[in-house]
Amino acid sequence: MTRFQSAFSPDRAALVCFITAGDGDTAANLDALVAGGADVIELGMPFTDPMADGPAIQEANLRSLAKGTRTADVLAIATAFRARHPEVPLVLMGYANPMIRRGPEWFAAEAAKAGVDGVICVDIPPEEDPEIGPALRAAGLDLIRLATPTTDAARLPAVLDGSSGFLYYVSVAGITGKQQAAIDSIEGNVTRIKQHTDLPVAVGFGVRTPEQAEEIARVADGVVVGSALIDIVGEHGENAPEHLRELTASLAKAVHNARKA
């Protein structure tokens, strides 16, 4: 059984937590997320031009790069995380250019060596899969694709073809950290997607509170929280871990118990 399969169990939804590598004490922050009950970790690779992100994650990217975070540092953070947490699935999430700079094969091999399970690349749609997909698959990594409210029925099979690990449903047409979609729309879209795939479907964008997370956890396999955690890192800096752990614990409780209520 893969780490993703263990994390997305049939009887309860999973909590997926995103933070940006190199922003704050990332190792301590990641440990706090795991201690709080995160089931899957998405580690953001900082990029100068995060076009799909709202202000919170933009600033996290810039804070990280201003501290001099390099690709090698991101991989080192992943490697150390894997050593400390052998069971927790780890996803690298970011933009294409840093992933292909030294060639996609180089990146895929290094990510696999670091113990990464899967990769989300925001600006590689299925149409451009040859850019990175074959290299990731050859290295045994899952390519986790995004589906959005604009992904219609005609297009969904193309998105699913070549996707593995899980599917990330972006609940709003917009950037990260902004408004949240209505639960009716989320439920309808998740149901539609699940008719076409056996992959777990995690829902993200705009999820900030345990109440929102619980609502989504009733209808989806996973709930992704990013900007709310990033805001804590931005606000509390080196003291972020205790606050991250607190929010993650309340989110995890809401997500894990949602279907019992």
Added chain:
Amino acid sequence: MTEQKPNSFRNQPDERGHFGQFGGRYVAETLMPLILDLEKHYTAAKADPSFKEEFEDLLEHYVGRPSPLYFAPRLTEELGGAQVWFKRDELNHTGAHKINNCIGQILLAIRMGKKKIIAETGAGQHGVATATVCARFGLPCTIFMGATDVKRQQPNVFRMKLLGAEVVPVTSGAATLKDAMNEALRHWVAHVHDTFYIIGTAAGPHPYPELVRDFQSVIGREAREQMLQRTGRLPDLLVAAIGGGSNAIGLFHPFLDDPAVKMLGVEAAGHGLDKQHAASLAGGFPGILHGNKTYLLQDEDGQIAEAHSISAGLDYPGIGPEHAWLKESGRVDYTAVTDTEALEGFKLLCRTEGIIPALEPSHAIAAVAKVAPTMPKDAIICANLCGRGDKDIFTVAEALGAEI
């Protein structure tokens, strides 16, 4: 990559929007269906005679085309070599070539039933052109402009506002064109259902590089016809400045299959190629940004570098993908000139021909000044004068240490 010697340089991109290894559609999934829809509508528009008719009617009666092809006698004499001719796209309505593309794109937006227009702008020429066509067609317009550029291009900011556009200053990054484009993309992704993004240069995700080139190719088609009519032959060399590269591809494309016509694209070398500059082909590497694969100024981790040019319109760390392909295929030569050289080109044209050029074509003029003296007197250079310099007089005054 199985790269064959092409039979034609004019049949790119392929059906997936690739120019060789460049171009493509590297966008977030939210935008992908819209990009595909745009492609579908553009294909239909191209095949529709009424679209072409309306486009050409507006170019003639609203923009003022054809723009003149002008022989520059005193500049030619001063340089002492090849004859220098200018395609006078600075005489267009709004003072630059940008309007050609905006007319085409707003007609597409209307065909697609979009209700709102957004655009990014660097120097402000594309912003002004977009605000102009929005006023002409009565559509609300939002222009994203780097806060740094807002400061150095105040006259254009005021023009956009007069034309009814909302100008949004973008403060992220270096607050220039790249950041304005990021913010425009962020806005677009949240308003895909009713908003059309008029991209100002021959870059971005497919089909933008193709459609911007097609709309701008009016420059080269006219120049080719005018040159044949006036001199009975084709020029020996075409010269154009390149930021994203829309005026250059517009001039070059209709000549690409004329093997006798050489072409020179001029990037902005800023403070110098060993310092901060905006010459992506000279100093960059292939990468992915803003929806396309192309040459980018970047570090070894793929982080995008800040570009610099005295010309806000060239201040961008990338270049249109077709230029990346034309460089690799060897069809077009590319060079770069510094801020200082561009200022000399600016002054040269003012003094010899009574034309105040924009800082963007001043780069082309600087390249002409270098190359013309090395060519025989019966040789013909045709350079694109893609914008007028009124907007730049404050920047130039500051650079020359003059008080206005």
